[in-house]
Amino acid sequence: xxxxxxxxxxxxxxxxxxxxxxxxxxxxxxxxxxxxxxxxxxxxxxxxxxxxxxxxxxxxxxxxxxxxxxxxxxxxxxxxxxxxxxxxxxxxxxxxxxxxxxxxxxxxxxxxxxxxxxxxxxxxxxxxxxxxxxxxxxxxxxxxxxxxxxxxxxxxxxxxxxxxxxxxxxxxxxxxxxxxxxxxxxxxxxxxxxxxxxxxxxxxxxxxxxxxxxxxxxxxxxxxxxxxxxxxxxxxxxxxxxxxxxxxxxxxxxxxxxxxxxxxxxxxxxxxxxxxxxxxxxxxxxxxxxxxxxxxxxxxxxxxxxxxxxxxxxxxxxxxxxxxxxxxxxxxxxxxxxxxxxxxxxxx
Amino acid sequence: xxxxxxxxxxxxxxxxxxxxxxxxxxxxxxxxxxxxxxxxxxxxxxxxxxxxxxxxxxxxxxxxxxxxxxxxxxxxxxxxxxxxxxxxxxxxxxxxxxxxxxxxxxxxxxxxxxxxxxxxxxxxxxxxxxxxxxxxxxxxxxxxxxxxxxxxxxxxxxxxxxxxxxxxxxxxxxxxxxxxxxxxxxxxxxxxxxxxxxxxxxxxxxxxxxxxxxxxxxxxxxxxxxxxxxxxxxxxxxxxxxxxxxxxxxxxxxxxxxxxxxxxxxxxxxxxxxxxxxxxxxxxxxxxxxxxxxxxxxxxxxxxxxxxxxxxxxxxxxxxxxxxxxxxxxxxxxxxxxxxxxxxxxxx
DNA sequence: CACTGGATTGTTAGCGCTCACACACGTCGG
DNA sequence: CCGACGTGTGTGAGCGCTAACAATCCAGTG
Numbered sequence: 001x002x003x004x005x006x007x008x009x010x011x012x013x014x015x016x017x018x019x020x021x022x023x024x025x026x027x028x029x030x031x032x033x034x035x036x037x038x039x040x041x042x043x044x045x046x047x048x049x050x051x052x053x054x055x056x057x058x059x060x061x062x063x064x065x066x067x068x069x070x071x072x073x074x075x076x077x078x079x080x081x082x083x084x085x086x087x088x089x090x091x092x093x094x095x096x097x098x099x100x101x102x103x104x105x106x107x108x109x110x111x112x113x114x115x116x117x118x119x120x121x122x123x124x125x126x127x128x129x130x131x132x133x134x135x136x137x138x139x140x141x142x143x144x145x146x147x148x149x150x151x152x153x154x155x156x157x158x159x160x161x162x163x164x165x166x167x168x169x170x171x172x173x174x175x176x177x178x179x180x181x182x183x184x185x186x187x188x189x190x191x192x193x194x195x196x197x198x199x200x201x202x203x204x205x206x207x208x209x210x211x212x213x214x215x216x217x218x219x220x221x222x223x224x225x226x227x228x229x230x231x232x233x234x235x236x237x238x239x240x241x242x243x244x245x246x247x248x249x250x251x252x253x254x255x256x257x258x259x260x261x262x263x264x265x266x267x268x269x270x271x272x273x274x275x276x277x278x279x280x281x282x283x284x285x286x287x288x289x290x291x292x293x294x295x296x297x298x299x300x301x302x303x304x305x306x307x308x309x310x311x312x313x314x315x316x317x318x319x320x321x322x323x324x325x326x327x328x329x330x331x332x333x334x335x336x337x338x339x340x341x342x343x344x345x346x347x348x
Numbered sequence: 349x350x351x352x353x354x355x356x357x358x359x360x361x362x363x364x365x366x367x368x369x370x371x372x373x374x375x376x377x378x379x380x381x382x383x384x385x386x387x388x389x390x391x392x393x394x395x396x397x398x399x400x401x402x403x404x405x406x407x408x409x410x411x412x413x414x415x416x417x418x419x420x421x422x423x424x425x426x427x428x429x430x431x432x433x434x435x436x437x438x439x440x441x442x443x444x445x446x447x448x449x450x451x452x453x454x455x456x457x458x459x460x461x462x463x464x465x466x467x468x469x470x471x472x473x474x475x476x477x478x479x480x481x482x483x484x485x486x487x488x489x490x491x492x493x494x495x496x497x498x499x500x501x502x503x504x505x506x507x508x509x510x511x512x513x514x515x516x517x518x519x520x521x522x523x524x525x526x527x528x529x530x531x532x533x534x535x536x537x538x539x540x541x542x543x544x545x546x547x548x549x550x551x552x553x554x555x556x557x558x559x560x561x562x563x564x565x566x567x568x569x570x571x572x573x574x575x576x577x578x579x580x581x582x583x584x585x586x587x588x589x590x591x592x593x594x595x596x597x598x599x600x601x602x603x604x605x606x607x608x609x610x611x612x613x614x615x616x617x618x619x620x621x622x623x624x625x626x627x628x629x630x631x632x633x634x635x636x637x638x639x640x641x642x643x644x645x646x647x648x649x650x651x652x653x654x655x656x657x658x659x660x661x662x663x664x665x666x667x668x669x670x671x672x673x674x675x676x677x678x679x680x681x682x683x684x685x686x687x688x689x690x691x692x693x694x695x696x
Numbered sequence: 697c698a699c700t701g702g703a704t705t706g707t708t709a710g711c712g713c714t715c716a717c718a719c720a721c722g723t724c725g726g
Numbered sequence: 727c728c729g730a731c732g733t734g735t736g737t738g739a740g741c742g743c744t745a746a747c748a749a750t751c752c753a754g755t756g
Contacts, residue, residue, distance in 0.1 A: 010496070012712060023736045028714065036734055058473045059416060060712035062407035064741045070450070070472070077436075084432045088425075091453050100472045102418070102450045105439050124418070124448045125406045148358070228641040263641045270643065293576040293611045295618065295643040360742055371706050376744065384704060408742035412711045 011052040020048035031056060062125065071316065072121035072129035073103045074114070076138070080226070081288045082305055083132050086154055089309025090130060097317060102126060106133060114141045122148055128320045130312050131156060135196045150319035152312050155199050157329065163319060165312040165330040169199050172301035172334035173206025176255050176283045179299070181214060183281065183342060185253035189241075191222045191234040191265060193257040203257050203285060219249040224261045231261025235268025242274055252280055253342070259284035259291045259300055266294060266341070281342040297339035308332050359400040368396035379404060410473065419664065420469035420477035421451045422462070424486070428574070429636045430653055431480045434502055437657025438478060445665060450474060454481060462489045470496055476668045478502060478660050483544045498667035500660050503547050505677065511667065513660040513678040517547050520649035520682035521554025524603050524631045527647070529562060531629065531690060533601035537589075539570045539582040539613060541605040551605050551633060567597040572609045579609025583616025590622055600628055601690070607632035607639045607648055614642060614689070629690040645687035656680050 017024040022041060029037050030045040037045075048054075062068045071094050075083050091101045102124065104117045114133065121129055127149055131142060134155040142151060143160050150163075157164035180188045190207050193200030204221060211218045222237055224230030234256075242251035256262035262284035269280055276282050276296055284291060287302035311330050318324035365372040370389060377385050378393040385393075396402075410416045419442050423431050439449045450472065452465040462481065469477055475497060479490060482503040490499060491508050498511075505512035528536045538555045541548030552569060559566045570585055572578030582604075590599035604610040610632035617624055624630050624644055632639060635650035659678050666672035 014712080024713080025715095025737080026735060029735090032714090036732090038734065041734080055470060057411070057712050058471060059407050059410035060741090061714075062741095063405070063411050063712080063743085064714045066741080068407060078426075079429065079432050079436055081427065084427050087451075088427055088453050091451055092455070095452065095468060100450045100468070101452075102448045103435075103439055104443065104448075105436050107440070120443060120448070122403060123406060228638050232641060260638060263638055267641045267643065290576050290608060290611055290638060293580060293615045295615065362742080372743080373707080373745095374705060377705090380744085384702095386704065389704080405742050408711090409744075410711095411713085411742080412744045414711080 010057075011054045012057070013054070016045065016048045016052055016054045019052055020044045068125040068127055069098060070100045070102055070124065070126045071313070072124075072126035073101055073132065074106060074117045074121070074129060075103060075132040076106045076135065078103070078105055078132075082286060082303065085305030086132055086309045086312075089306035090313050091309070092306075093310040093313040097313065099127075099313075099317075106138070114138050115145060118145060118147045128152070128316045130154060130316055134199050135194075136198055136201075137196055139198065150316060150324075152316040152319065154308060154312050158198060158202070161327055163315055163324065163327045163329065165308050165315060165332065167199075167303045167308065167332045167334050169202035169334075170206035170209070172285060172303075172336075173203040173255065174210050175334065175336040176285070176299070176301055177207045177210040179336060179338065180253040180255065180281060180283060180342060181210070181216075183253070185281065187211065187216050187219060187249045187253070189219050189222070189238060189249070189251055189254040191224055191231060191238075191254060191256040191261055193223075193261075194225050195223065197226075200257055203255075207255055217249075224257070224264075226258050226260060228260045228264040228267075231256060231264025232268050233264070234261065235265035236272070238265065238280070239269050239272035239274055242269075242280055243272065253282075254280060255283050255285075257285055259286045259288045259294075259298060262298055262300070262341075263290075263294055266296075266298075270295065277340065277342050283342050287337055291337075292339060294341065296341045299339045299342040300337050302335040302337050304332060304335075358405075359402045360405070361402070364393065364396045364400055364402045367400055368392045416473040416475055417446060418448045418450055418472065418474045419661070420472075420474035421449055421480065422454060422465045422469070422477060423451060423480040424454045424483065426451070426453055426480075430634060430651065433653030434480055434657045434660075437654035438661050439657070440654075441658040441661040445661065447475075447661075447665075454486070462486050463493055466493060466495045476500070476664045478664055479504060482547050483542075484546055484549075485544055487546070498664060498672075500664040500667065502656060502660050506546060506550070509675055511663055511672070511675045511677065513656050513663060513680065515547075515651045515656060515680045515682050517550035517682075518554035518557070520633060520651075520684075521551040521603065522558050523682065523684040524633070524647070524649055525555045525558040527684060527686065528601040528603065528629060528631060528690060529558070529564075531601070533629065535559065535564050535567060535597045535601070537567050537570070537586060537597070537599055537602040539572055539579060539586075539602060539604040539609055541571075541609075542573050543571065545574075548605055551603075555603055565597075572605070572612075574606050574608060576608045576612040576615075579604060579612025580616050581612070582609065583613035584620070586613065586628070587617050587620035587622055590617075590628055591620065601630075602628060603631050603633075605633055607634045607636045607642075607646060610646055610648070610689075611638075611642055614644075614646075618643070625688065625690050631690050635685055639685075640687060642689065644689045647687045647690040648685050650683045650685050652680060652683075 013024045013027050016027045030042050094101045106113045129151045132154045139156040153164035155166045192204045208218045222234040224234050284298045284300040287300045291298040291300050361372045361375050364375045442449045454461045477499045480502045487504040501512035503514045540552045556566045570582040572582050632646045632648040635648045639646040639648050
């Protein structure tokens with residue numbers, strides 16, 4: 001009684017054509033907004049589409065146009081606030097441009113991790129990819145692998161032959177360091193991120209440059225792995241140095257390479273009985289949502305992750321469309337956010 | 349001199365067939381691991397594939413098999429630690445099963461946001477989707493819309509006719525509340541999350557149930573929006589109540605519905621000169637990476653987000669493959685993490 | 697030595713769509 | 727009144743693949 005295959009197969013363009021009394025090609029024209037279709041015909045087709053609940057089959061479309069309208073994203077740790085926010089901005093932008101975003105997380109570092117990720121994306125025919133892989137090794141691998149589609153990096157390709165978007169990390173570090181010096185500190189200590197991370201290197205570089213410009217010999221760099229725990233350890237070391245009081249550089253200010261580690265540093269200092277900012281001022285980097293509620297609220301550098309995501313999509317699309325003018329590096333400006341952790345308060 | 353179109357078109361199955369001296373069907377058989385292919389033939393084909401750098405065209409494959417091997421994810425705010433972690437676990441699991449994961453973020457709440465997101469995914473022919481949309485309204489919309497592919501919720505479909513995976517939020521809240529009562533507190537105050545969130549409601553429910561089981565009349569519920577700032581405001585209110593000292597319920601313990609808000613509460617208490625945990629004990633929920641470094645380290649409930657992601661993919665695949673046994677609700681157990689914020693310390 | 701049956705391989709027909717082209721109409725200028 | 731043109735529409739081919747079927751080969755069997 002009921003039509004046999006109706007529920008099984010979604011309606012096709014031919015079905016719509018039959019329903020509207022036109023050819024499938026006319027349906028296609030209506031769907032792709034071709035101008036040369038009579039208004040009445042267009043309406044009939046639209047009505048038929050509506051009636052049948054028709055959707056264009058993206059696989060068939062991709063097959064013939066050779067365009068999947070899909071963009072891949074490779075992210076190292078999408079659990080971190082930065083990558084997660086970038087991802088969100090990127091996804092929004094891509095969607096506005098009519099692209100779907102497929103994400104692949106990089107299984108922790110292993111040698112072939114990046115290659116596998118690219119393979120996975122390639123197997124699904126993405127038209128391009130954004131790599132949020134801010135480690136030196138990853139970017140080098142990327143340059144070596146030469147994937148079959150354009151790739152844009154986020155915080156990656158400084159100086160390499162790959163287009164990318166990045167925050168001016170060095171400027172951010174400079175702003176913080178200048179700020180701390182301007183507050184009256186003799187020198188500024190630094191807790192860096194992992195050596196392999198480009199962001200980490202750039203932040204250290206900015207810090208070092210400012211000190212040297214002021215004729216200050218940079219103290220030894222402490223190093224963490226972005227985690228609060230590693231910051232805690234670094235903080236313990238700083239506390240020890242601060243209390244010892246001797247040695248070349250007095251510990252009265254520290255620029256920590258990200259907010260999470262700064263949280264750990266703050267904790268270690270507090271445990272050692274050192275007050276922030278009165279005895280040791282602390283600044284971070286990222287401006288995670290929690291930063292304003294740290295004890296004390298943290299001076300930090302705000303990154304506009306959403307803008308970074310948006311710009312990277314923009315850049316990638318230029319490369320996909322072929323309108324890109326060479327290998328461009330977009331740089332986004334950071335913003336210094338001054339809070340209590342570096343402000344000598346009146347009270348207490 | 350060079351072959352004309354070589355660089356333009358990636359090699360096709362026919363190219364491989366020619367190169368290997370077999371039919372394209374044999375190539376297809378090799379690729380899909382069909383058993384009835386002679387070993388020597390298989391090797392020739394494999395070699396030809398290697399030589400040409402051939403990859404199967406996923407669009408053509410999807411067209412004929414009617415399977416896109418793509419799964420969609422709808423996430424409300426992938427910037428939050430929970431959703432981000434779930435997403436990561438989910439993505440890993442899906443990849444292991446040979447699926448690509450495409451993400452769509454829900455533009456903040458708007459009426460048609462969910463519908464648009466589903467549309468977007470449907471347009472790309474996903475085989476199923478996971479919805480990380482823990483708001484009551486979203487889940488109701490989901491139930492109403494009946495998308496053309498199976499959908500599994502994360503923290504969503506309690507009691508609804510949609511399969512889903514969720515943490516036993518109520519149990520988590522119970523664990524915390526019991527713990528606080530066991531520590532000797534007369535009652536436990538509660539800072540809840542947004543009313544529209546199911547997780548929020550479940551946590552409040554668990555808290556209320558335990559108090560009532562102990563014959564304690566639950567104090568008025570304070571409410572935030574998950575953000576540290578909202579926690580800060582709630583904390584100010586709590587501090588006021590604590591210092592006022594009068595009123596029915598003494599403020600000596602608070603269960604805050606997530607760690608971020610707990611950070612704000614801690615800050616507000618500290619500013620009011622109230623010590624944690626000595627005067628007011630505070631517990632959170634989620635166990636974000638920072639929680640162990642809060643001032644003081646925060647007692648909280650750990651969620652295994654990775655497991656949740658994995659289980660949701662598993663569940664979704666069952667529905668895609670059609671092997672699902674009805675509308676299942678998978679529940680993951682939470683774990684209480686006791687830290688200093690609820691422990692009466694000896695010193696100070 | 698013809699005959700059966702499994703293993704191996706080839707042939708054919710689409711999947712649903714877009715592209716290139718062909719065709720039917722006008723309308724207009726010469 | 728005829729050809730050139732522009733508008734709207736239909737026709738045919740084919741994107742690269744898999745599924746169904748057909749064909750072939752080579753034992754082993756009676």
